[in-house]
Structure formats: C-alpha cells, structure tokens
Amino acid sequence: MAAEESTLHLEELRRLRSMAQHPRIINLLSSEISSLEQDQSPPPQEARTAAEEANQKYYENRLNYIGTLDNPYPHESSVSRTISEYVKEYEGLLKDQRGVHLEDITESLAGMVMKQRSSGPGCFFYDLCGNGARVQIYASASNSELDESEFLRVHSNVKRGDIVNVTGFPGKTKSGQISIFARSFVVLAPCLHMMPVVNPMKTEGTDWSPGRPRNPETYSLKDQVETPILNTVAGGATARPFITKHNELNMQLYMRIAPKLYLKQLVVGGIERVFEISKQFRNEGIDLTHNPEFTTCEFYQAYADYTRMMELTEEMLSGMVKELTGGYKIMYHSNGLDQDPIEIDFTPPFRRIDMIEELNNLANLNINPEDLFSEEANNELKIACSMYGIQCPPPETTTRLLDKLVGHFLEEQCVNPTFIINHPEIMSPLAKWHRSRPGLTERFELFVNKHELCNGYTELNNPIVQRQRFANQLKDRQSGDDEAMPLDEGFCRALEYGLPPTGGVGIGIDRLCMLLTDSLNIKEVIPFPTMKPQDQPSARPS
C-alpha cells in the first residue's frame, strides 16, 4: 500500500475510532491503526494549523457534550408563527411600551441562535434568527419549567449556531426590546463547529441576522434555488450515476441522481424553505416509467416533520387534480388504451399503510425491524422470497429483498394514492429514526397506480447517526450493490453545523404528468426521450 494511501486510511480509521462506541469496534480499530502506524516510518504527524486544532478541539468537546444527552436531535418542534410575523404582531401591539409581559398568550418560535449573553446564572439572552428576521429570547430560571440547576445546565451549553425552539409569552424588556420570555427552551440541533461571527464589515449597521434580505417584503417565503448537476459524489438517493470527466481540471464528475444533499445544505445555511424543480440523471435501463433523465420537484421545510409533509403532499396533489379536472377522480388507461380505464381517486386524506406491520400480516412474516441488520434476518427474507416465488436478482442484500417483498405485497394494493410509511432504517439512510418505534424511520412513499410518485422524510439531522448510516451502506456496496449510497463528507460536515428539524419531499414530475395526461409511457410526456441509436436497433440485450 502506498504511503499516502495508508495515511488516508489512518485518518479515516482514527475518525471512526473517535466515533465508535462499542468496545470491540474500538479494539479492532485500535489494532488496525497501530499496525498501519508501524508500516509507516517515520510515522506521519498530524499536520494541522493551530486554528484547525482549535476547531477540532471545539468539535470534540461538542461531540462529548451531546454524547451526555438522551436525544440531542429531538423530533418534536412547534412553531406558532415565523419570527418576522411575531415581531410585526407584537411591535404593533406593544407600540411605545416598555417592560410589559403578555403572560396569557403562548407563542412558539424556532430559529438559529446568533448572539448570546447572560446576566448571571439565572438569566440568559439570545438573538434568535430565522429567514431574515430576529428577535430576542429572554430566558430566566423563574419563568422556566426547569429547576435551577437543570436550567443552568441547558443554557450554559447553548452555542452560537444552535437551532432552538422556544415557547413562552411575548413582551418587551425594560429597554423596550421586543422579546419572547421563555417557559420552555429546547435545542433542536446543536451546532458542532465554531460558527463564524457574522461579518460586520459589510453590513449596514450591526443588527444583521442571517439570511435577512435587504428588502424583506419583496421576497416570497419559498426560494427556488439551483444546485449543481456535476458533483464529485453522487448522493441523496440510491442509483447508479452517470460519470463524466472535466478535462482541464482532470477530475471525474458524477451527474447528480438527486439534489437532496445540496438542498439540505442550504437549509443549514438559513434558507428555511427551499425548492428546486430540476433534472436528475440515473444510469439505468429505459422502460415505460424510466428515462435516464427525468424531472423532479424537491422541497424542504425547516421545523416540519413527515406528517406535515404528507399533509402538504396530499394538499398539493389533490388540489392540482381538482384544479385541472374539476374533481378529485381521474380516469387512467392503466391496462392499455384498448381496455376500459380505471378510476384513481385523489380525494384526501390518502390511505396510509405501515410498511413492516402490513408486510408481516400479508406475508405471514415476523420481521423485527431492530434485527434487520443481522445475517439471520437476511436469510429469513431470502426464504420468504423463494417461498412466494419472488425473484431478487443478486446481490441479495436485506434492503433489496425487502424492496422486492414490499413491491409484491404492498405496492400492488396502491392504485388510489396511498402512503407506505415508516420504512426500516436499513432502507432509508437519510431519514430520521422513528421517534417511538426502534429500527424504523419517519419516512413515507406515495404510490399511485402501483408506482412510486413521492418520497419524503423527517430528515436525519444527527451527524453522528448519519455517518453510521453511511457506514452501513458500505456493507451493501461491498456485497456488490453499486446503488448503495457513498459517504458524502461535505454533507456530513454541513450537518455538524446544525440542520434544524426539517421535513423534505421529492415528487417525480414526469410520472405525475403521465397520470394527469393519461399517458402509459414516460416517452409521451418527454418531448425528446432518450432513444436507442438507430443504426444499432438492438444495442445490447439487458
């Protein structure tokens, strides 16, 4: 092994060891590290500047701190209004008043902590920022639901960049500052890196807050953004990417298979509601519902979860059908144009099927989602597949076997719009673990006419768990599944700065167009679909 390469391995191993919790893993890693270190003479020293060391130290301290918490990335968040709405409302209501408290009113806000100060152990002030607005949080032990020592423990560990949720009553401080007086104060996503100070050199005045546009009223809440198609890692979904090469930079590039990881980085950057309607590229076969390039709409909303996103999806799709057809029901020639059409009913709410529960019922299985990573579970699924005559082309990974079973038993029932929900962790590396059911995630897929139309999650925002999930994906890659997700270091790093609890959805626009135009072939809704070259009519049997 070349020296450079093993240095890289060493770094990676050390990083993994710093994350590992199980003693056996730590031992394994340690022995591997020491054997690698002996291979290298002289041993390479960590080459770091003092600033990098300071950053690393900070990061490690933060990791240690969140290690002491039961759940540093809670699922629940509640927001009664946006910060700018809040400020507008109570600036108006409390005009020219000082030192007033409206204790009968309860409001909930969420955002990023930018400034913090304390006047003694029982009293903390924060600037809470979100989508261009800011407000002061006044947190005192006397208003808090917590006892004094717990209050101090929570607040002395709040760092700039943390995403927090605060519930309390509105009012103004004695100096006339509009504030929310906190009764409860919850960190939703801790920032693990030093958040740089807002650059004061270029702002007008010192009162800037992240993301504040100069003319807030001229901007809509949701921002359409554009993220790159050419990536150094193809992440955000499980699919084989197209590969190309940039000549001058001599760099291999992948075409994106999903914009997800970039959009989530923009949420980290403070754009709380983003969407992108754009092309995705997957190096896969062509059939009635697949074209190598296709169009999706992905949207993300901070402080929302998958339940909210399911409601939004329902609203959007049923509303669209109503708008276009005048009713909620469409006719679709699902069995061919020479057969009678079937009726698809978009009347909300859509049916919801719990994936594992329903699969266990219908296939008479006994899948325990917590055991899915084991070889035994894999064997059981193999047996189940062969028992029901379900083909799973190799590699027979647990994920792929499950996918086949779900296709056979559940997707077949989904003619009217139906959400299949709560997928196991092993199938959903980017979704957050279920808040009450171990082994599952908060995820949904919407099926219409037995085809997947939407996919949504409560987004995973815990960087440590995210790295573990990527590590799990590696197992599938090793068993030959080149569609398993590769590690995206830049994305993990972004999560370490703190992604607020976020809900996200992706919708396939081409498939939606097919349904709404009664088209049976995706080629009907794409003006210039990818075709086999004419000079080689049977290019390659697949």
Next chain:
Amino acid sequence: MDAVRLWSLSSSHPLKQLIRTTTTRLVIRCCSSSSTRTAPKPGGRGRRLSTSTSTSDKDAVRAIRLNKVQELRSKGLEPYAYSWERTHSANQLQDIYKHLGNGEESKPENDGVSIAGRIVARRAFGKLAFLTLRDDSGTIQLYCEKERLADDQFDQLKSLVDIGDIVGATGSIKRTEKGELSVYVNSFAVLTKSLLPLPDKYHGLTDVDKRYRQRYVDMIANPEVADVFRKRAKVVSEIRKTVESFGFIEVETPVLQGAAGGAEARPFVTYHNSLGRDLYLRIATELHLKRMLVGGFEKVYEIGRIFRNEGISTRHNPEFTTIEMYEAYSDYESMMNMTEEIVTRCALAVHGKLTLDYQGVEIYLERPWRRETMHNLVKEATGITFNELGNDLQVAKEVTLKNLGADLDYKYKSSIEACSSIGHLLNEVFEIVVEPKLVQPTFVLDYPIEISPLAKPHRRHAGLTERFELFICGRELANAFSELTDPMDQRRRLEEQVRQHNEKRAAAISGIDSAEDKREETDESYEVTLDDDFLTALEYGMPPASGMGLGIDRLVMLLTNSASIRDVIAFPVLKIQQQ
C-alpha cells in the same frame, strides 16, 4: 450501534473492507499529497507548510507563544480555561455607562463587572497598560494599573498576554480622561492562549476557498451571500413571469444527447450502460427548441443548465444556466425588444430602479438601448471601414495591424494573423478593441456569416447575418438571431464548421505528436459531429423565427453587483481540494 452489529457479524475482516471501499472517496476529499510528502521531518512536529509566504514568521511567533503556554502552566495557571462567568457584554457596558463623564469612575463596590473576549490591541507603559477587548457584541478597553492588580499579575500581563489571546477580566468601570469607557481591571485570566498571529481581518469568514466549499457557513457569516441567492430566485421567477406573460411555453429538452450541437464548445462525455453508448451533455438548448418549432409550437422557452468542458474563471463555471426562447413568425428586431423587457423587469424586481452600480460603475438600463452594427462600432473605434477592404484577407490583415499600432499585444497580433476569413478578422478586431468599451447596454448587430452558422443571412447586406449580441459591462449577456430555416444552407454551414474544426484538430494532434507534449488533449481534440436529426427536422419545414439565449448567471452577477460567477452559483465546481 447498528454499525456495531454490522461489523461484528460480518464474516471477513470488516474494517479492511470498510476502509478499502472508502478509498476512492478519500483520495478525492483529502488529496493532500503535498503535505504527506513534505511533512515527515524525522522526530520533528510535522506542521504543515503553510501556503502563506510568512510561514517562518508564523513559526517563530508560534514557538514564542508555546513557551508562554509553558510558563503559564509552570505558574499553576491553565492557559486553556474551562469557563468564565461573564456579567456583561462589551456593548451592554457601553450602553449602561454611556452617561459616565470623562475621568469618572463608577463605585467599585456596586459596579463590579466581569467580561471576556479577544485582545485585538495592546499598549503597555511602565505601570499602566491598555488593552482593547472584543467580544461578539463589540469592543471595550481594559485599563490596567499595576497597583490595582494582585501579586505579579501586571508583569504577567505585560510578558505573557499577546494580541489574539482570549482573556477574562473583572473590575469596575471608568471613563478615561480621553473619553474611552474602560473596565478598570482588578483581576484577569488568560482563557485561551492564541498561538498564531491574527490575520488582518480576523473577524468573519474571509477564506475564499472555504466560502465556496462550505457555502452554508458563508451564508451564515456573510449576510449578502444569502441575499444574492434570494435575488437569484427573484430574477429567475421574474424571467418566467415575463416570458409567460408574452405567451411563451416552458419546455424541457434533453441534457443527454447523441450529438452536442448549437454552439462551439468542448462537451462533457458520459456513457449509458444499458444502451451501451456514449452520450454528450448539451452545450446549448438551441437545436431541440427549434425542433419544437418544427413540431408546431410557436413560442417556447427553456431555462436550463448548460455544460461546457472548459476552464474555470470568474466568468466561467462548467455548468451554467441560460434561458433560450424562440418565437415563430418574428425576426431579431422583436427579440431585441424582448431582451430589453426581460432585463429591465428583472432589474426593477431586484432594485426597484434602472440605474445600478456594478463594481463601481453606474449602469443605466433605461430603454431604448443603443443599437449599432458591428461594422460601425469597429469603424468608430479604429477608423477601419471593413466594407471597403475588399476580399483579400492578407491585405485586410496588414491594414488592420497597421491601424491598431505597433504596441499591440503579441497575443492579439498572433490571433489576428490566425484569422481564416474577413469575417473572423472583423470579429477579432471587435473583441480586442470594442468589446471592453461596451459598458452601457448595447446591442451589437449584424455579425459576419462566417462566425454565425445558425443565423439567417442578412436581408440587405451580403456576407452578414441578422444577429445581435447584448453587451453590458464589456460582457456578452445575450445572443440572438433571425433563425436560419433553409435546410440546404444550414447543412452547408454545419458541414463547413465540422470541416474547420477537424482541420484545427488534425493540426493540434500532429503538433502533439512532434512535441510529445505532456498534455494529451488540447482545446480542439474533441470530436464534433453533425446533428443529422436536426437537419432532417429543418427539411420538414421550420417557420421563420427568431431566437435568443441569455446567460442567467451573468445577469444575476450584474444585478447583484457580484464580481465572480462563483458568487452567484450556490455550489460552484471547484478544483480538487489541495490541503
């Protein structure tokens, strides 16, 4: 935890596999060959050779400060403290005590304060020292007198505290005779010893590379960055609204194509596994949008990503966004109006006015914009009347070179020498002399036919085409033609383009063979193929039409006063990280 289960159950050596498969990623991510090669100094601390020129200065500073760390520790003081109880921020103090008169001191017993922050300035005299402390609210002075401080604290302050250190201090409040509000220090502690000198602008994120690689941090730290992307969303949405209000329909044409046409540029190549063929990433949306016209659409547009396998600069990113629009039964005059409409509406949406500042220059977008032919602009700038030069290319070149003067840059001289036609020569002179001067919005009209293979011949002037480009700030923003609809003429021109390209390519390849150049590929080494399918479409008959392409990134640069294209693309393509 699940990872644990995975590893312990896997039969073969799990770690080796784990690491092996990450190798490719790792190489991309930390291609730190330079540091691993240079770092190992036997026995020494392998500190990275910094990119900065002042590496040795930094090392010296660092060594001195490391000694101070030792000294603090030897006195039983921890140079990396765990916490500090603050009572106020600097700004709060400035606010609370703003009425304190010069030379006045608050009552020490009532007004004990505690503060912490980074030392950003320092002056020490015999028994007196002034430090400026900055926290994230602002700055305040520390007024340190030897008598006030316990034991040998004052000597420590003088010898062990440097600019850049994080310190905590307690004391009372005093405004100096000169009017500077200060903390009258009675005790202090080094909370963090800084080992390196601060960069000039230590506040905020100024590392350009990190700004692009970790855009989210950039957006949090630099407010105007997030602002640019909100404006970008606004611009794209305004363009859509404008063209849709004129009845244009949005369509999506393929990115992956069998032949990349519609412009002259090196394409990206990829491979489709199940089709078993190479595909090109589009370099323009032109040829497919024209097919839509053939198919019966009369007003279409596409806002889409374009890919060119070219270098990166402040004006070029390998992927960028354009709007192309085509309208049947109209000519390039009407597209000029459309272009004015789009750009002014976007400016109004973003700024509410039509006068903007771009990098210190006032740009006036009030309509109508200047419209002038390329011939006249060149004549205006150089005095050369290209119409009268005749058809002798050699003579024309001589006249041109004479006219442009002897002090013309060698680079330009050779590009003039290399011109293969009068049309190319005219364009070359235009690019050298006129382009940089087109600061205010200007439509340049009637390009030579040799450089406009997709534009219709001019209805009055032989050798020219009905084409315009829009220039603002010396930059091309839009390009439009009356579209060529004659399939025979189109075939001739595209074949000529392929022939010329192949000639250059052949020359370049033979050049490489003789020189054994290390760079295998040059600009022309890619293949250009004829898009026969497009020519077939024209043979079915395309209505007379005009079309326009506008670079959205450059428009956003203009409207957000951004100097680099990387400032308006959220995640620009970057070189592999060399850390």
